[in-house]
Amino acid sequence: MAITLRDVVKRYSDRDGTQIAAVDGLTLEVPAGMCLGLLGPNGAGKSTTMRLLTAQSRADEGTIRVLGHDIPSEAKQARALMGVVPQTDNLDEELTVRQNLEVFARLYRVPRAGLREAVDRALEIAQLTGRAEARAVNLSGGMRRRLLVARGLVHSPRLVLLDEPTVGLDPQVRADLWGLIAGLRADGVTVLMSTHYIEEAERLADACALMSHGRVIANGTPAELIAEHAGDRVEEHEGPPDRLAEIEGLARRAGLPTRRTGPTVSVLRAERIPPSLGEALTNGHRVVRRAANLEDVFVVLTGETVE
Amino acid sequence: MSDTRLRRFEWAPVRGVWRRELALFGRYWTSTSFASIVEPTIYLLAFGFGFGSLVGHVAGYRYVDFVGTGVVASAALFTSVFPGMFNTYIRRTYQHSYDAVLAAPVDVHEVVAGEASWIAVKSGLFSCTPVLVALAFGLRPGPGVLVVPVFTTVTAAGFALFGIWASTVVPSINSFDYVISGVLTPLFLVAGTFFPVGGLPGWARMAAQVNPLYHCVELVRHAVFGFRPLADLGHLGALVLFAALMWALAVRGMRRRLID
Numbered sequence: 001m002a003i004t005l006r007d008v009v010k011r012y013s014d015r016d017g018t019q020i021a022a023v024d025g026l027t028l029e030v031p032a033g034m035c036l037g038l039l040g041p042n043g044a045g046k047s048t049t050m051r052l053l054t055a056q057s058r059a060d061e062g063t064i065r066v067l068g069h070d071i072p073s074e075a076k077q078a079r080a081l082m083g084v085v086p087q088t089d090n091l092d093e094e095l096t097v098r099q100n101l102e103v104f105a106r107l108y109r110v111p112r113a114g115l116r117e118a119v120d121r122a123l124e125i126a127q128l129t130g131r132a133e134a135r136a137v138n139l140s141g142g143m144r145r146r147l148l149v150a151r152g153l154v155h156s157p158r159l160v161l162l163d164e165p166t167v168g169l170d171p172q173v174r175a176d177l178w179g180l181i182a183g184l185r186a187d188g189v190t191v192l193m194s195t196h197y198i199e200e201a202e203r204l205a206d207a208c209a210l211m212s213h214g215r216v217i218a219n220g221t222p223a224e225l226i227a228e229h230a231g232d233r234v235e236e237h238e239g240p241p242d243r244l245a246e247i248e249g250l251a252r253r254a255g256l257p258t259r260r261t262g263p264t265v266s267v268l269r270a271e272r273i274p275p276s277l278g279e280a281l282t283n284g285h286r287v288v289r290r291a292a293n294l295e296d297v298f299v300v301l302t303g304e305t306v307e
Numbered sequence: 308m309s310d311t312r313l314r315r316f317e318w319a320p321v322r323g324v325w326r327r328e329l330a331l332f333g334r335y336w337t338s339t340s341f342a343s344i345v346e347p348t349i350y351l352l353a354f355g356f357g358f359g360s361l362v363g364h365v366a367g368y369r370y371v372d373f374v375g376t377g378v379v380a381s382a383a384l385f386t387s388v389f390p391g392m393f394n395t396y397i398r399r400t401y402q403h404s405y406d407a408v409l410a411a412p413v414d415v416h417e418v419v420a421g422e423a424s425w426i427a428v429k430s431g432l433f434s435c436t437p438v439l440v441a442l443a444f445g446l447r448p449g450p451g452v453l454v455v456p457v458f459t460t461v462t463a464a465g466f467a468l469f470g471i472w473a474s475t476v477v478p479s480i481n482s483f484d485y486v487i488s489g490v491l492t493p494l495f496l497v498a499g500t501f502f503p504v505g506g507l508p509g510w511a512r513m514a515a516q517v518n519p520l521y522h523c524v525e526l527v528r529h530a531v532f533g534f535r536p537l538a539d540l541g542h543l544g545a546l547v548l549f550a551a552l553m554w555a556l557a558v559r560g561m562r563r564r565l566i567d
């Protein structure tokens with residue numbers, strides 16, 4: 001296992017002294033070579049989990065191991081072996097693109113002889129070779145994020161932590177970064193990527209862990225999760241509120257999970273709807289039929305929505 | 308990367324900080340040099356000629372020489388404590404630079420060592436410029452002048468670390484006003500820079516003894532005009548003790564702020 005977290009608890013005390021558990025009994029394993037998507041809404045505890053793995057946060061309970069090293073006692077050793085891409089942009093704005101990478105190449109102990117090569121490779125990954133001498137402060141949002149990712153890869157780590165790598169980016173930039181992450185995965189790098197975008201997890205992750213209120217509530221490949229919790233097909237019904245309530249009632253009595261999305265109600269496991277019930281549900285109205293997705297799973301399990 | 312054992316204290320993070328600072332210094336060295344030469348010149352013109360024409364000699368020195376050596380210490384104070392306070396505060400809270408660095412194989416004490424050592428060396432060297440300016444005003448130093456940079460660097464290390472510690476204590480950047488008016492200004496004034504501490508009331512003379520800046524002022528003057536070995540060992544010891552204490556506080560404060 002590249003990463004093992006067992007029964008980990010991290011509490012913070014609020015200003016008024018009440019304690020909240022940002023991570024609350026988290027157990028998670030990431031096998032070597034896998035891209036694991038940690039999927040959960042804002043506040044689920046994803047960033048705290050990432051900080052626990054670098055020992056920038058210290059757990060109150062539980063055990064953590066990264067690449068064979070106990071955290072936090074051997075954290076420095078573990079940090080040397082992994083690359084970290086934080087959620088908040090913390091590039092050195094006063095330095096140039098190249099200098100940002102050079103400083104981190106040194107911090108990661110890249111040998112002097114290979115330093116230039118490592119920096120050039122990272123520039124290529126970030127597609128910033130032509131902007132190497134530009135100051136970070138003058139880069140666009142997408143370029144900054146690519147540089148932030150490349151900075152975490154400058155020492156060619158075998159394990160990479162990506163905390164919401166595409167949050168707040170426009171679709172084109174997001175697609176660029178997805179390509180970059182897919183490349184890491186193809187190279188056999190172990191990736192732990194947190195996200196609150198369903199699509200990101202479905203596209204990039206070999207397996208997903210759904211996280212809610214500081215713990216993992218389900219995990220498996222996206223296909224497994226969908227099959228287990230949402231079935232194969234989904235029927236979306238539109239209509240006025242009382243009709244939606246009626247549909248919910250009918251579906252529940254037949255043992256089928258449902259979810260509300262604004263003006264529609266979705267019936268999950270629609271492949272199990274018997275023909276008689278199908279007619280009662282439709283009742284001459286329009287129905288949209290689609291494949292079940294991870295979002296359905298999330299809503300069924302938590303009642304919360306993610307994008 | 309190789310899995311070689313990392314030691315508790317490594318030089319790579321210190322070199323990383325220096326790499327960054329040197330890159331920036333390449334851009335702002337002209338303004339730093341300008342300030343470090345013009346400021347003591349103004350002090351010497353104003354106090355040396357203005358005040359000096361009234362008092363002539365103080366504690367056995369020409370007043371111009373007295374001030375010219377005294378302001379070395381105040382330069383060491385201000386060019387170290389301000390970067391210590393403001394730069395580290397800004398880099399920690401606004402730029403999140405230390406969060407980035409601490410995700411790499413770097414520990415808090417190494418970050419503090421990197422920041423403080425850079426500030427100390429830069430401040431230690433630049434705060435010697437008043438001696439050069441004073442040469443133009445007729446200062447004739449002894450050979451001891453060559454070790455003045457050692458004393459200013461030790462002093463600057465202590466005050467840089469004090470600044471870093473203060474940056475972890477203040478709730479907001481405006482709160483530095485309390486530190487500046489409540490701590491730095493009194494230290495600056497009761498250090499024997501512009502007038503001898505000996506003429507002050509007893510309580511103030513006592514206070515000067517615990518003022519690191521006073522020890523720096525004495526050391527610099529003695530270095531320039533002749534050492535008093537026993538007393539000067541005491542002064543140096545006080546500066547080293549101050550720096551050691553501030554190191555412990557700065558590391559503890561930064562750890563509390565950066566690791567949760």
Ligand SMILES: Nc1ncnc2c1ncn2[C@@H]1O[C@H](COP(=O)(O)OP(=O)(O)O)[C@@H](O)[C@H]1O
Pocket residue numbers: 012013014020021022023040041042043044045046047048049567
């Ligand atoms: N330093 C902190 N102090 C107090 N509360 C915190 C701190 N860091 C995180 N939290 C709280 O812990 C919870 C989880 O936060 P976080 O790990 O950032 O979630 P996510 O990354 O999934 O959005 C949130 O409720 C957040 O407010």
Ligand SMILES: [Mg+2]
Pocket residue numbers: 046047048087163164
């Ligand atoms: Mg987060």
